[in-house]
Amino acid sequence: MQKLARFKIMARRLGGFNVDIFRMAQDPAHAREMLQRAQDVDSENLIMLAMELYEALGLLEEEPPSKARGKEEAADDIPLEADGAARYVFGARG
Numbered sequence: 001m002q003k004l005a006r007f008k009i010m011a012r013r014l015g016g017f018n019v020d021i022f023r024m025a026q027d028p029a030h031a032r033e034m035l036q037r038a039q040d041v042d043s044e045n046l047i048m049l050a051m052e053l054y055e056a057l058g059l060l061e062e063e064p065p066s067k068a069r070g071k072e073e074a075a076d077d078i079p080l081e082a083d084g085a086a087r088y089v090f091g092a093r094g
Helices: 002-015 022-025 028-039 045-056 063-077
Strands: none
Touching: 002 022, 002 028, 002 045, 022 063, 028 045
């Protein structure tokens, strides 16, 4: 809650926009909108605080779905052999 209070004050002073911290805490879409507006302000402190709030509010995804799908597809393209020879690309073989 302390970060939200600091964010509200900094957004008003540096960004010129008002933030409803209770709505931010309850509505993820509104929180994303306010945090995005903060990222457009030329203040490193406000941007860093916005990034901290993204994480604190659970708005950061672990990995975008398109990248996760790409890894699965790439894993399917690797042929699996019983002796594990397909896994060695470089290095000494004996």
